Amino acid sequence: MSALSVLYRLVRQVVLLMAWSVYSRLSPLIAWLWGKLGLLWCCITAMVRPVVGHAFAAIGWRKDPGRSRHEPEVSGEDKPAATSCSVEVEGSECEGQYEAVAEERVAGSQREPATELPWCDEGGNELEAGGCRVEPMCEDEDEDEDDEFGSKEYRVETSDELYCCYDSTWETEEEQESTVRSTWRPAASRHYKFSRFENAARDMQNYRHDYPSQIRLQRWNRPLSDDKPNLMFYLGLKPSEPDGIYIHNFHYEWSGQYDTLEYVHTYIQWLFPLQEQGMNSEASPLTKEEIKGFLENSTAKENLLKSYKLMLDFYGIELCDEETGEVRRASNWRDRFNNLNSHTHNNLRITRILKCQGTLGYPHYQAPLVRFFLEETLVHRELPAVKDSVLNYFVFAVLDKRQRRHLIKFAYLNYERKDEFVWCPKKLQRMWSRRLMPEPQKCLSLDSEGGEAKDKTNETATVNHPDPSYILY
Incomplete structure (x- = not known):
C-alpha cells in the first residue's frame, strides 16, 4: 500500500471524526430548530387547510391522488389486497399481507399449550425452520392481554390526538395501509416529543417494511457489490475495511477492549450490517442475496451471536439464555452504564444491533433487550440519556407486533409523567389509566x-x- 493511500485514508478518518463531533454538538440545536419549524408549519397549514379544502370541494377534487378522478370509489371491504401498498418492491410485500400469512401459518401448525409462541416479522418472512421461540413472562396474563389487544377497544382512529401515520402497531389486518394518511392533530403537532417520535417512526417503518424506498435510492448510490462482502466477512474470508480485521480477531482480541470499542467508529457497520448505508463508506449495505445466504449458514449466525455478546459486554449486559434472548446486568454494569450514559452515539449502535437482529435470524432477541432497557430507564431510573432512544427507536425496531404492543403498554404504565407520554394513541392511554384505578x-x-x-x-x-x-x- 503506497504512502499516499495511507495518508488519504488517515485524512478521511480525521474528517469523519471531526464531522461526527460537530454533529453530536449541534444535534440538540438542530432538533430544537426542527421542532420550531414543525410548529410554524402546523400553524400555516391550520390557516391554509380550510381554504384549500373548500376550494377543492368546490371543484370536486379527490383526496386520493393515486386514483383517477373518473375511477369509482372502492370501499375498504371490497378493496383488493394489492392496492394497499403504494410502492411495489420486488421480493417484498406490505405489512398487512405479511401478518395474514403469519397468522395462517400459526393456525395450521401444532403448538404446545402456553410454552411455545411463534414469532413472525412484520415482513412475514420465514425466520427459522419451525419458527423462533420466546418464553412468556406470565402465561395467563400474556394470553389475556393478547385477547385484550385484539378487542375493538384497541381500534384507533386517525383523528386521535397522538395518532402517528408511520406507526402500524395498533392497526388491525383490515386497517393495514402502506399509504401515509395525514390528519391534523392540533395538540400533538405542538408537542415537541411527538414530533421527534414521528420523525423516528418514519425511519423505523421503513425498516419494518423491508426498505420499500431502497430501489428509488439505489440510482443515487454507488452500485452494490456482487461479491457479498458482508457474508464473506462473517465467514472469515474477508477483513473489515478500512481496519483490516477479520471476524475472529474482533471476537477474541477486541473483547474487553472498551476504549477501542468506544472510540473506533468503523467496525459497527461490519459487525451488524443493514440494508442502509452507514457512516463507514467502505462498508457495503446488506443485499437480499447476502441475507438469504446468511440465514442458511450456521457459521455466519454463530459469529453474529458472538458479536452480540461482545457488544453486550461493552454495555454492561450479559446474555443469560441463548434460546429466548433474555439478558440481565453484568457484574461490571455500573461502570459500563456510566459510559453508555455519557456517550450517546451508542444509542445509534444499539438501534443498528436491533435492526440487524430482525434481519439476520435473531428477531426473538429484540423484545428481551428492549424490555431490559425499559426496565432500566423507567423502573430503576438508570440511563437517563438513553430513555428517549428506547422509546423512539428501540421499541419500534421490534418486528413482532404483539411483543411491541406489550412493550408500549409496559412503558406507559411505568412512565412517570403520563401526560407527556406520546408513543401511543391517547385513546389507549385513557383506557389503561382507567384500568389502573382501584375498585371503590x-x-x-x-x-x-x-x-x-x-x-x-x-x-x-x-x-x-x-x-x-x-x-x-
Missing part, C-alpha cells in the same frame, strides 16, 4: 348519632405511580 371499597362505620351501621364508599383513591411489581407481566 365499601366499609362499615357506625353512625355517630344512632349507632347504626352505614356503608361508606371510598371513591377518591387514585394511583399516580403504580407499583412496578403490579405492572410486570
Whole structure:
C-alpha cells in the first residue's frame, strides 16, 4: 500500500471524526430548530387547510391522488389486497399481507399449550425452520392481554390526538395501509416529543417494511457489490475495511477492549450490517442475496451471536439464555452504564444491533433487550440519556407486533409523567389509566348519632405511580 493511500485514508478518518463531533454538538440545536419549524408549519397549514379544502370541494377534487378522478370509489371491504401498498418492491410485500400469512401459518401448525409462541416479522418472512421461540413472562396474563389487544377497544382512529401515520402497531389486518394518511392533530403537532417520535417512526417503518424506498435510492448510490462482502466477512474470508480485521480477531482480541470499542467508529457497520448505508463508506449495505445466504449458514449466525455478546459486554449486559434472548446486568454494569450514559452515539449502535437482529435470524432477541432497557430507564431510573432512544427507536425496531404492543403498554404504565407520554394513541392511554384505578371499597362505620351501621364508599383513591411489581407481566 503506497504512502499516499495511507495518508488519504488517515485524512478521511480525521474528517469523519471531526464531522461526527460537530454533529453530536449541534444535534440538540438542530432538533430544537426542527421542532420550531414543525410548529410554524402546523400553524400555516391550520390557516391554509380550510381554504384549500373548500376550494377543492368546490371543484370536486379527490383526496386520493393515486386514483383517477373518473375511477369509482372502492370501499375498504371490497378493496383488493394489492392496492394497499403504494410502492411495489420486488421480493417484498406490505405489512398487512405479511401478518395474514403469519397468522395462517400459526393456525395450521401444532403448538404446545402456553410454552411455545411463534414469532413472525412484520415482513412475514420465514425466520427459522419451525419458527423462533420466546418464553412468556406470565402465561395467563400474556394470553389475556393478547385477547385484550385484539378487542375493538384497541381500534384507533386517525383523528386521535397522538395518532402517528408511520406507526402500524395498533392497526388491525383490515386497517393495514402502506399509504401515509395525514390528519391534523392540533395538540400533538405542538408537542415537541411527538414530533421527534414521528420523525423516528418514519425511519423505523421503513425498516419494518423491508426498505420499500431502497430501489428509488439505489440510482443515487454507488452500485452494490456482487461479491457479498458482508457474508464473506462473517465467514472469515474477508477483513473489515478500512481496519483490516477479520471476524475472529474482533471476537477474541477486541473483547474487553472498551476504549477501542468506544472510540473506533468503523467496525459497527461490519459487525451488524443493514440494508442502509452507514457512516463507514467502505462498508457495503446488506443485499437480499447476502441475507438469504446468511440465514442458511450456521457459521455466519454463530459469529453474529458472538458479536452480540461482545457488544453486550461493552454495555454492561450479559446474555443469560441463548434460546429466548433474555439478558440481565453484568457484574461490571455500573461502570459500563456510566459510559453508555455519557456517550450517546451508542444509542445509534444499539438501534443498528436491533435492526440487524430482525434481519439476520435473531428477531426473538429484540423484545428481551428492549424490555431490559425499559426496565432500566423507567423502573430503576438508570440511563437517563438513553430513555428517549428506547422509546423512539428501540421499541419500534421490534418486528413482532404483539411483543411491541406489550412493550408500549409496559412503558406507559411505568412512565412517570403520563401526560407527556406520546408513543401511543391517547385513546389507549385513557383506557389503561382507567384500568389502573382501584375498585371503590365499601366499609362499615357506625353512625355517630344512632349507632347504626352505614356503608361508606371510598371513591377518591387514585394511583399516580403504580407499583412496578403490579405492572410486570
